Amino acid sequence: MFIPITPQINDYAFGRFRELPSPLLGSTPPWLMQIPVNHKISLGSDIIHFIKFIQLNPSEKDKRKQLIKQVTKVIDSLKIISKNGKPKVSFVSPQTPSCVTLYGSEKSNLALPFSDIDISLSGDFININSTIAFQFISDALANACICNEVLSLPLARIPLLKMKGIQDEINIDISIDNQNGIETTKLIGRLCHKNSMLRPLVILIRYLLHQAGFTSVMSGGLNTFMITLLVYSFLEMYNTGNITGGVPDNDIGSVFITFLQHFGYDFNYSKYGISVGVECSYFEKASRGWLDSKRPCMLTIENPFDETSNLTPNVYLTPSIKTYFANCLQWILPSMGDDIYLFLPSNSRLARIISLPEELLNRNK
Structure with a gap:
């Protein structure tokens, strides 16, 4: 069994002491369980096995893809109309092209099990108040039993709606017209390729x-x-x-x-x-x-x-x-x-x- 012996060092990020690891006493970590007990390895091999262990496994990838698909379908079904000078929402068949763009670590293949899914919205959502847009989206996803709202930040420099998947509790961040995030993700992809x-x-x-x-x-x-x-x-x-x-x-x-x-x-x-x-x-x-x-x-x-x-x-x-x-x-x-x-x-x-x-x-x- 993998049991780290953990002294405490100061965690300035949260202003409290938290436990961080120190040497293990004779136990094999989970990412090396498939290595024969008497087979010696290098630090490089240790790291490579850890990367394979900690990156998203096929089941996690499928769950995240399914959530993205469900969220995209609902959002693309929202049609913003003006009624008596006020924006209203109606449901239509999913529009094409999609107004949903995936970016961030999910797109750049750097996602870890705790990573949020990041999506940016375009189309009609750019032209209405972020508070109203987020309310439409939050209500639609909650009514479809896909996500629950965690936090809405419509007045942030980049308006952000934080939601959590109901089935697997995967966090998803929804922003509007986040071109910087999209371009940043493209750059990360180019650097990783290089x-x-x-x-x-x-x-x-x-x-x-x-x-x-x-x-x-x-x-x-x-x-x-x-x-x-x-x-x-x-x-x-x-x-x-x-x-x-x-x-x-x-x-x-x-x-x-x-x-x-x-x-x-x-x-x-x-x-x-x-x-x-x-x-x-x-x-x-x-x-x-x-x-x-x-x-x-x-x-x-x-x-x-x-x-x-x-x-x-x-x-x-x-x-x-x-x-x-x-x-x-x-x-x-x-x-x-x-x-x-x-x-x-x-x-x-x-x-x-x-x-x-x-x-x-x-x-x-």
Whole structure:
């Protein structure tokens, strides 16, 4: 049985102490259960097996596809009409082309079991008040016994309706005319196609940040797009030979360790920002007026769609994230007397920094 021994470290995202993992005592994590107990593996193999374990399985994919199909059918059946100067809704046969566009991690193949489904609406919904549009949609999906409303944010910079599937409790975020989200998803797809190591490394680092409470932008953390740009810039600058002059490292284990070393210890967050342009590079934050004297250590990433814009002005958890990466590196390195490269499944090094809640422990059984 997989039982992490878990000391507490401060979780700044929620202002409380939470449990994070430390070394396991002789137990094999679920992603290595199929490996013979006496067969030694590398950290790279450990990571690859974890990615296969934590990514959506066929059953989860089918459930999410079914929910998307049901939600799309209902929304495409809503016809907005004007009656006495007020918008009303009527039900018609599903319209084509669909006004629903899928984007986000579900579209870019970075979704994890806890990921929301993101959709953007076009057509008639753009031309009416967001509050009214969300009320029409929420009522229609609830009456069809598909979703229940969780939260409506019609006045946000990008209006957002958060709902939850009734059958499988999958979260779905509905926005209106979210062109930025759609273009962001396309860019992530292009970057993943360009660098095959990007997807698995993003999934791993995103999971680590998620379990520590560092993936909420509203709480000062990093969203999937920011994580993707951070990882991509690292891979392009430090794993292509462009800067180091060396040969690209194809071992995801050693690349992961170098990433933790770089962003846990080496990178100067106070001085430099990250650009993911035609070529990835660093720039001096002060030269662009992006150095916050009150919070000089914040991660700064240039918006790839607008080089004059700082994508991460509110990632105030940067010092905590840096410390977290540094701690992960210390936890994952070989212990005194260990083989530097190989270990038994019961001594998984990745399991030293991975914590799995009960629902994830049992999901593939």
